[in-house]
Amino acid sequence: MAYIVIFWTALLEGRLLSNAMVSEMLSKQSGDGLDEEEGYYGYGVWIIDNEKGADIAYFQGCDPGVSFISEYNPNTETIAVLVSNYGDNVWKEMRKIRKEEL
Numbered sequence: 001m002a003y004i005v006i007f008w009t010a011l012l013e014g015r016l017l018s019n020a021m022v023s024e025m026l027s028k029q030s031g032d033g034l035d036e037e038e039g040y041y042g043y044g045v046w047i048i049d050n051e052k053g054a055d056i057a058y059f060q061g062c063d064p065g066v067s068f069i070s071e072y073n074p075n076t077e078t079i080a081v082l083v084s085n086y087g088d089n090v091w092k093e094m095r096k097i098r099k100e101e102l
Contacts, residue, residue: 004070008079026057050075056098062087069094
């Protein structure tokens with residue numbers, strides 16, 4: 001999990017891409033926003049609308065027996081990383097964290 005935090009930190013500090021590219025990456029590029037879980041897609045990350053501030057970016061993955069999600073909330077400057085040995089439970093837990101932050 002520490003490597004994911006290192007990745008987010010380096011990305012947000014402009015050490016991996018230029019600040020302009022990071023801004024584009026974390027901006028809505030496609031999607032209709034009808035599914036509030038998936039929202040929109042940036043470049044390599046999903047974007048969730050946030051009516052109370054800046055939008056939230058996340059990336060995720062799963063296979064049978066494992067699931068993963070990591071998101072960055074620019075409003076609180078929080079990086080959250082959840083990893084599970086279950087294939088479907090990180091999303092419910094991330095919604096709880098997101099609800100507390102908003």
